Amino acid sequence: MKKQLYLFIFLFSLNSCKKKEFSIQNLNGNKITVLGHGGMGIDSNYPMNSYEAILKCLNLGADGTEFDVQMTMDSVLVLYHSEDLSDETNIKGKIHSMNWNEVKHAIYNETPYLKYSIRSLDQIFEGLNDLHNYQFTFDCKLYTNSINLNLYYRTYINAVLKTLKKYQIQNKVYIESSIKDFLTMFRNINHESKLFINPPNFETGLSIASTEGFYGITISNRNITQDQIRIAHANQLRVAVWNVHSRSDNIEAVKKNPDFIQTDNVKSLVRLLK
DSSP states (O other): OHHHHHHHHHHHHHHHHSOOOOOOOSSSTTOOEEEEETTTOTTSSSOTTOHHHHHHHHHTTOSEEEEEEEEOTTOOEEEOSSSBGGGTBSSOSBGGGSOHHHHTTOBBSSSTTSOOBOEEHHHHHHTOTTGGGOEEEEEEOOOOOOSOHHHHHHHHHHHHHHHHHHHTOGGGEEEEESOHHHHHHHHHHOTTOEEEEOOSSHHHHHHHHHHHTOSEEEEEGGGOOHHHHHHHHHTTOEEEEEEEOSHHHHHHHHHTOOSEEEESOHHHHHHHHO
């Protein structure tokens, strides 16, 4: 009886590890681009947006990664999610009201016995080998106290474009934001940028992206159906989904045929698709 039980467990495990076959149809050459969510995702031992999380994600075979991008007072682009550094690091303050010389001393406090530092976008790109082999989504966190939003948006956009030109990765980066006016200004400054609106629901995203001529829609996997993705594709809009945590979430997302998946379980999605 024990032997039969062990055999059943072995066969079940073997079957669950098998690569599933999917019939993918999208605007991305019928392939889904695998992106890490902040590197290795919210459940990883590595802090999201850290260099170590991004490097681990790429080494696992992902096509690239999404990460959160903020801007300091002196126009340095920094990878960090929350508005206040005290939420996740050992120092207090808001990145948009600090200079890089102040921000660069921040250490993530999620792992008390290991030191993971806040990194600038330049530091990330300078530390990656074969940079041009990967794709990146910039989730633009536009926190600011500025009373002149247009000036702030323009400064942010110019900082991004300067970085893309510096590393010659203009075609490897997708720009994502929930703020339509920012994306519209981005489009007007650089018509070739691939812009994604991150809306509260699919209908809003479809309307904005179609009207403004954006590249696509970024949306929670829970807030979009396979039929809605078909509608987006019929309107020549790419779809990126996030809020994908487990292997079953990955499978569910793949079956919807999006163009990009920003996953919190990189290893599982790479195994499913590659």
